[in-house]
Amino acid sequence: MAILYHSAEERGRKWQGLFAREMPDMPFLISPDIGDPAQIDYLVAWTPSPELIASLPNLKVLFSVGAGVDQLDLSAVPASVDVVRMIDPGIIEGMTEYVTFATLTLHRHMLDYVAAQASGQWRAHGAVPARNRRVGVMGLGSLGQAALRQLANFGFPLLGWSRSRAELPGVKCFAGLDELPQFLGQCDILICLLPLTDETRGILCAKTFAAMPQGAGVINAGRGGHLVEDDLIATLDDGHLYGAVIDVLQTEPAAPDHPFWAHPRILLTPHTAAQTMAETAGPVLLENVRRHRAGLPMNGLVERDRGY
Ligand code: NDP
Ligand code: OXD
Numbered sequence: 001m002a003i004l005y006h007s008a009e010e011r012g013r014k015w016q017g018l019f020a021r022e023m024p025d026m027p028f029l030i031s032p033d034i035g036d037p038a039q040i041d042y043l044v045a046w047t048p049s050p051e052l053i054a055s056l057p058n059l060k061v062l063f064s065v066g067a068g069v070d071q072l073d074l075s076a077v078p079a080s081v082d083v084v085r086m087i088d089p090g091i092i093e094g095m096t097e098y099v100t101f102a103t104l105t106l107h108r109h110m111l112d113y114v115a116a117q118a119s120g121q122w123r124a125h126g127a128v129p130a131r132n133r134r135v136g137v138m139g140l141g142s143l144g145q146a147a148l149r150q151l152a153n154f155g156f157p158l159l160g161w162s163r164s165r166a167e168l169p170g171v172k173c174f175a176g177l178d179e180l181p182q183f184l185g186q187c188d189i190l191i192c193l194l195p196l197t198d199e200t201r202g203i204l205c206a207k208t209f210a211a212m213p214q215g216a217g218v219i220n221a222g223r224g225g226h227l228v229e230d231d232l233i234a235t236l237d238d239g240h241l242y243g244a245v246i247d248v249l250q251t252e253p254a255a256p257d258h259p260f261w262a263h264p265r266i267l268l269t270p271h272t273a274a275q276t277m278a279e280t281a282g283p284v285l286l287e288n289v290r291r292h293r294a295g296l297p298m299n300g301l302v303e304r305d306r307g308y
Pocket of ligand 2: 068274
């Protein structure tokens with residue numbers, strides 16, 4: 001019985017130390033040191049190749065080092081293998097910070113002020129009270145709910161949209177595609193925290209933007225595949241949307257000539273909204289391995305047929 005880790009080495013060394021202390025009967029191997037492939041029960045990875053997965057005949061669980069699992073080629077993972085995403089307090093904290101920063105950036109006209117500073121212009125924009133700025137979150141999972149709890153402190157009217165109906169205190173909740181236009185029509189700032197699936201790919205598109213109020217802003221901290229990038233540029237350039245804060249792209253890293261780099265209405269960050277930190281995520285992994293060994297349900301088990 002052993003764990004194989006296949007991702008950033010520095011984090012792997014820390015987790016190796018954690019398992020040596022807390023679960024000494026469980027060898028923690030770091031790729032490419034695979035040892036005997038037949039001994040590997042657990043694979044911890046971001047993007048394992050199909051060949052690596054196929055080489056592990058007794059694999060029982062594939063742990064994603066991140067909250068998302070769309071980067072995994074699930075067709076290469078046998079149906080008998082459980083797939084688990086990372087529900088890490090550090091990721092939740094990081095995303096909450098990012099969403100707060102991005103929402104306030106749009107709410108407080110910071111895109112204008114950064115441009116104005118660069119050209120030496122001292123010009124104030126009229127203030128909009130938070131109670132008059134409606135903020136909507138797409139995806140009401142571990143990240144969306146935490147973000148909404150924090151945004152509530154500012155006094156924004158809050159909305160949420162998910163697949164099944166959620167009931168969250170202080171949040172007007174919408175569910176499913178039928179209620180999407182009604183939700184979008186009330187979002188002065190729209191935040192995407194969805195998983196990337198066949199249903200959500202390309203959801204931030206011209207039709208979505210057209211359904212939003214004039215002058216609204218968009219934040220995408222989900223996945224690059226959610227956003228139709230040309231549609232965003234078109235709707236910013238025609239003035240329907242005010243601006244966007246974008247953390248994820250269709251192709252990462254961004255090419256040197258990617259139009260987002262220099263767009264005055266886009267603040268671009270390099271897929272850094274939330275990072276998996278060894279200190280906070282290690283205990284989550286340890287607990288899930290403990291639970292699996294004890295025959296208990298793991299936290300973050302992915303429903304493979306729905307893709308998240
Ligand atoms: P969860 O699985 O906890 O929540 C997903 C939410 O999305 C649920 O509310 C779900 O609805 C909703 N959803 C899924 N499909 C649809 C759909 N077709 N229509 C409407 N709603 C849908 O995910 P997390 O909150 O943990 O993470 C969300 C995503 O954030 C990750 O998958 C990842 O892509 C991204 N992420 C980005 C990071 C970054 O650095 N930029 C860092 C970490 C994560 P329901 O409740 O009904 O199931
Ligand atoms: C994640 C990410 O999914 O960092 O955790 O994108």
